[in-house]
Amino acid sequence: MRTKNHKRDFLDYVLYHFDFEDRVAVWILNFIKAHPTIIDYVSFSDMTIDRRLRIAEKTTGRPTLVLEKGSIVTTDGEVILHELNSNDMEPVFLEFVFSTPNKRYDEMKNNGCDSNQSHVYDEMKVLEEQIDTALMNNDRDLFYRLTEELKNRIARER
Structure with a gap:
């Protein structure tokens, strides 16, 4: 890298x-x-x-x-x-x-x-993909946990 x-x-x-x-x-x-x-x-x-x-x-x-x-x-x-x-x-x-x-x-x-902003963006992108997968698999618990994690991550970056 x-x-x-x-x-x-x-x-x-x-x-x-x-x-x-x-x-x-x-x-x-x-x-x-x-x-x-x-x-x-x-x-x-x-x-x-x-x-x-x-x-x-x-x-x-x-x-x-x-x-x-x-x-x-x-x-x-x-x-x-x-x-x-x-x-x-x-x-x-x-x-x-x-x-x-x-x-x-x-x-x-x-x-x-x-670089730091790019790293943060990449992490959020992975979380969004995991949220999509949880939705496709009907995994409510994982969906809610990942969504909360993404919201917290966004709040920290502001």
């Missing part, structure tokens, strides 16, 4: 061109890049995403790693790794803090927005 490879290429670019105070950041970026499913759910757009992993370049003077999930905030690399690995199919917004503006990162954020 082009998007997956595009994300990996960008993470390689970050790993080779920027220094981080905490080497755990490098370890986590390599983990994300190599994981078979996490990379699919990484976004560089913060549209309605509850999990945010912020990674700051060494010269910014900011904490290298910060994970925000709802009201929980942590800078512990082991906790962050555990969160990513345990919830590998949950969207995560990956935010970089660089000491100077970075054109390539800005492009990824713009592309990430389109």
